[in-house]
Amino acid sequence: MSRVIVVGSANVDVTTQVAALPAPGQTLLATDTALLPGGKGANQAVAASRWGTATELYAAVGADSFGRLLRTALAAQGVGLDRLIEHRSAPTGLALVTVAADAENTIVVAPGANSALTADAIADLRSRLGPDDVVLLQLEVPLATAAAAAVAARAAGARVVLNAAPPPQPGSSGLATLLANVDVLVVNETEAIALSGAGTPAAWLPVAVALREQGPAAVVITLGGDGAVACTGDGSWHQPALPAAVLDTTGAGDAFCGVLAAALADGRTLPQAVRAGCAAGAAATEGRGAQSALYGRDELDARMGDVA
Template sequence: MSILVLGSVNVDITSYGARLPAPGETVHAESYAIALGGKGANQAVAAARLGGDAKLAGRTGTDAFGQMARDWLARTGVDTGPLWQDPDHPTGIASIGVSRDGENAITVVGGANMAIGAEDVARLDSAFASAKVLLLQLETPLAAGLAAAGKMRAAGGMTVLDPAPAPRAPFGSEVWRAVDAMTPNETETEALTGLRPTDSASAARAASILIERGLRIAVIKMGAGGVYWRAPEGEGHLPAMHVTAIDTVAAGDCFNGGLAFALARGDSLPEALRIANACGALATTRRGASDAAPTLAEVESLLKSLGS
């Protein structure tokens, strides 16, 4: 069974320096890189690199950045058949700053990503039929994502929403009904619930709010605080995996790609979260966005080394 990702495709221009600039300040960086990014692309690549059958639906422009993105995706094994070339909008880009301690600041210009709509979802009937998991994020219009979630449920699959970037306004009831699982980090959890999770107890309180709104599965990512989850089959807390982090840019995307991969191959939720947790940890040990996604062998090696 495949993983279908409906989401953004960007070309990332990343600068690396000692620290991030303060508002109104210019700092000199030490180096830069141009690479594939966008949460949709990152999550599709993360699933594909693990060995998953990942399909990416969305839009790029017909510009040079769009061709660059498609070439990168093809090299990683992502199926770009559902990825439409939009002649009216440019390919999305992201300007990323990364400090020496691994923190980042990101500015995104959505371009073609923000033109995704009902016609894109209508082109995906065969993809829904073969997919077990649909991955969504908030770098594309939510209405299209909700339409896709409805089709995914009708086809018998599940939908996982990564509510990133953090929503600026409360979700309507239709969102909680449409998706099966959400995977917010600390900032996103606070935006959704008013509570910032700092440990398993506060994460449990936040998860209760999400479940009460109609969500079936709440997965709260707390960085160094680990992962708390609650679902009909139970709840639990996974501690963070201690690695040497140098770049946190795509850690959450690799987590979600790993989660979708494991769920699509039939793993239980707790086991799938172990895989996802390892994917997110490994992603912080290397630079880049989609380039940071680990292989299944690397994930299994980390789990074995930690006795997980």
């Protein structure tokens, strides 16, 4: 049975609602505040699990109330937690999320225990993988850990999906090794610019082509309300966005990545997986918080007009 194995972060999101994002030096009063489960690794694991694919998470949390909150929330979503580390000295990662009335957001992350997810913590990964598995990575954990996971996955014959977020500096130690072992690189517009070193482009497909030259077999650039573009060795294409009643964009990119990985593990082609990811991203914007929107494979197939 194919699985999605996520190696990544787990945070608690301190989310505030404001009329508009603050300007530098500005103080605003929030209209609402909430503590919600988050972290790119955890968010993407939840999205993959909701698709119906067996999903496991390698992550680290603190031995604190936030860590217990995350463990409970992830277990309720069906995510396998046998490799969730409880760190005795570092606190659970924390994300400060500000959401404006137009659904745009800003996010600042304090990694905490996520920094303790070292390459040693995933030493058994290769032995647990099979060729039908998909390993899903992000960069809220040390880049060296992501690189080690990609190398282990490639050695086991598994596929690797990397969401390069937050974006590393070009030339970062281990980045070339990581990208050389990636099957699908997923980035948003900001991350694509940072990783490519280019200015804001007139078109995104050439940026995807350029990023593919850094090593990944395929590149997907998510474009929010404009959908996504993708590039492989066989060509490139644009996937339009799907309709949504947008409330909060927090976690939409994570939903895209988690469902894309799950769809690939499920045997769908990359174009089909990108389309499913766009459906998940649309659904995710209709609830508040990174994991609050409820959707599964049947709901997403219905959004796409597909037969489940």
